[in-house]
Amino acid sequence: MTTEKDINFILHALPHRYPFLLPDRILNYEIDKSILALKNVTICEPHFPGHFPGNPVMPGVLQIEALAQTAGLLMLLSAGVETLPPTDYIFLAGMDNCRFRQPVTPGDQLMLHAELERKARHISRFRTRATVADKNVCEAVLTIVYKQGERG
Secondary structure (H helix, E strand, C coil), X not given: CEEEECHHHHHHHCCCCCCCXXXXXXXXXXXXXXXXXXXXXXXXXXXXXXXXXXXXXXXXHHHHXXXXXXXHHHHHHHCCCCCCCCCCEEEEEEEEEEEECCCCCCXXXXXXXXXXXXXXCCEEEEEEEEEECCEEEEXXXXXXXXXXXXXX
């Protein structure tokens, strides 16, 4: 198992930027197997004033996006890619069996887990889950696509 990669690695690996770059740190990973990343949830995030006033809750779609980005990071690490070339792209192509178990609120540390289930050329399927204080808050099976040399 390989350990930590910081935000500088994530910034080079993923094309996302604020406010849509979600993982803050990779805590550990094993090529073609699994990854664990961390997202610090803060009140300063742009969705909290409207979701919901007086009761801030991280939107479920952003939890899924954080899991998808984490799975994408494992795909890139497994492919030996540390900087995504401008001609490549990676995206969420499918989601199955999604469940939200409890709210995620400012101050939470969202642990992002992804395990590779199946890999076929440029498409991979991951069993993912997000936890806060060792409790499942979100889970889904995600399909991620990595296309090389096709973006113009």
